[in-house]
Amino acid sequence: METTIGQPPGNAPLLEVSDVTLTFGGVKALSGVGFAVQPGSITAVIGPNGAGKTSLFNTISGFYRPGRGSIRFKGQDITHTPAPQRAKLGLGRSFQNIALFRGMTVLDNIKLGRHAHLKSNVFDALFYGGRARREEAELRREIEERIIDFLEIDHIRHAPVSALSYGLQKRVEMARALAMRPEILMLDEPVAGMNREETEDMARFILDVRAEWGVTVLMVEHDMGMVMDLSDHVVVLNFGQVIAQGVPAVVQADPEVNRAYLGSGNVHELRAKLQAAARPAQAQKQEAAA
Ligand SMILES: Nc1ncnc2c1ncn2[C@@H]1O[C@H](COP(=O)(O)OP(=O)(O)OP(=O)(O)O)[C@@H](O)[C@H]1O
Incomplete structure (x- = not known):
């Protein structure tokens, strides 16, 4: 059946991962992984260290090719689509370990994200005429007025990335991913290494x-x-397989999830956080008032 690129019809998922398996040598990093991302949703992938989260992200964005299974984006099978092409279709991402050009300014780093969508060809760019110039101007406006304002990084736009705090670098990475005009933004550990304020x-x-x-x-x-x-x-x-999925309340109540974190040694921290998250808002208000 022929598929067309565009918005998914009706309530169709924006992204569909089906039965994905990925192997490194003898190690099965992913095994029969399947889930769907609904348009307009925030979907999180969690799991203990080594569970396969980064492998899954790299497979979705096209850096790894799955041995089995498929990935569909806006109804189109993109399993064999190269990574740059996926970015053009609207899959934008950030990386677990910041992948910015540290010697370049914030603004220049963000502009790199936008280049994937420029329509001008190499000759236009070389002679910098007509359409290339207009696109450059439009790009500048869009970046400066929307993304920089939105992410509150106006004060550092001309600063080299190497001079910024970790939290600000993460924000610049998000800005660069947004400059790709993604329909789906993939964030790899967006608050890792951040303090409370930066996390909020x-x-x-x-x-x-x-x-x-x-x-x-x-x-x-x-x-x-x-x-x-x-x-x-x-x-x-966990171990490359989906052991639970659903709304947060369902996942929190799943004994398999607790067992998975027990094996990783993170269970005390997880339990405390799950309990805090599950506590009724009323109880928290009463505590605050006392
Ligand atoms: N390039 C690679 N070559 C060989 N094995 C790999 C490679 N990348 C990941 N693996 C293995 O695949 C499994 C899943 O690793 P992955 O990094 O995807 O897990 P993760 O959930 O992202 O872990 P973490 O939370 O520590 O980042 C692990 O057993 C890991 O050792």
Whole structure:
């Protein structure tokens, strides 16, 4: 059947991962992984260290080719589509370990994200005439007026990335991913290594990206409080398999999820955070008032 690129019809998922298997030598990093990301949702992938989260992200964005299974985006099978082409279709991503050009300014790093969509050809760019110049001007305006304002990084636009705090670098990475005009923004551990304030800022930006830009979010994240607060749908991986998925309340109540974290040694932290997240708002208000 022929498929066309465009919005998914009706309530069709924006992204569909079906039965994906990925092997490195003898190691099965992913095994029969399947889940769907609904348009306009925030979906989180969680799991203990080595569960397969990064492998899954790399497979979705096209850096790894699955041995079995398929990935569909906006109804189109993209399993064999090269990574740059996927970015053009609307899959934008950030990386677990920041992948910015550290010697370049914030503005130049962000502009790199936008180049994937420029229509001018190489000769236009070389002679910098007509359409290339107009696109450059449009690009500059869009970056400066929307993304930089939105992410509150106006004061550092000309600063070299190497001079910025970790939290600000993460924000610049998000800006660069947004400059690709993604329909789905894939964030790999967006708050890893951040302090409380930076984490809260990033959580707000993620919610605003969805609300103000209409961008669907798929994230890998270890901060369980943030995952449970923000997500509409949570997918739990362990040893390369989906062991649970659903709304946060369903995942929190799943004994298999607790067992998976017990094996990783993170269970005390997880339990405390799950309990805090599950506590009725009323009880928290009473505590605050006391
Ligand atoms: N390039 C690779 N070559 C060989 N094995 C790999 C490679 N990448 C990942 N693996 C293996 O695949 C499995 C899943 O790793 P992956 O990095 O995807 O897990 P993760 O959930 O992202 O872990 P973490 O939370 O520590 O980042 C692990 O057993 C890992 O050792």
